[in-house]
Amino acid sequence: MEFLTHHLPALRFDWAAVNTALVLAAFGAVTLLLWAQLRRLESQSSRDLQRIFEQLDLMRLDAQEQLARAPTVLPLSSAARAAAQAEQSAAEAVNYRTAARLAECGTSMREIAERCGLVSGEARVLVALQQARARRAVSA
Numbered sequence: 001m002e003f004l005t006h007h008l009p010a011l012r013f014d015w016a017a018v019n020t021a022l023v024l025a026a027f028g029a030v031t032l033l034l035w036a037q038l039r040r041l042e043s044q045s046s047r048d049l050q051r052i053f054e055q056l057d058l059m060r061l062d063a064q065e066q067l068a069r070a071p072t073v074l075p076l077s078s079a080a081r082a083a084a085q086a087e088q089s090a091a092e093a094v095n096y097r098t099a100a101r102l103a104e105c106g107t108s109m110r111e112i113a114e115r116c117g118l119v120s121g122e123a124r125v126l127v128a129l130q131q132a133r134a135r136r137a138v139s140a
Contacts, residue, residue, distance in 0.1 A: 099123065103130040 099116040103126045107115075113123040 096126075099126050100130070103127050 095116045095118065099112050099118055099122075102112045102115065103123075109120060109123040109127050112118065112126065113120045116123075118126075
């Protein structure tokens with residue numbers, strides 16, 4: 001005890017060194033915690049990716065099975081393909097002709113789109129063209 005009482009006043013603490021050691025220890029602890037969390041997230045994302053790939057494989061197998069069970073469709077001959085395209089283009093042309101006539105009569109864009117099966121943008125273009133024609137006819 002005498003030793004401590006004799007040398008205690010001579011002992012000086014270097015508080016800067018103590019503070020630095022505490023800061024470094026706290027920094028090390030935070031780094032270890034973040035590293036552990038990162039490892040946990042990495043393993044979790046790896047498991048999630050594995051599940052996703054398993055689901056994709058199952059979906060691919062299911063699609064292949066459905067394709068195998070689907071009835072086979074014979075390819076159309078070139079004449080049959082041309083006839084189908086002609087029917088389709090004729091049907092589309094009728095819709096556009098009807099839409100153009102309705103636009104000439106002053107029918108609204110919404111009604112033209114509903115009656116002719118057009119997209120509202122197409123009906124808008126037809127009405128705008130008709131209005132431009134009418135303005136040009138009036139100015140001439």
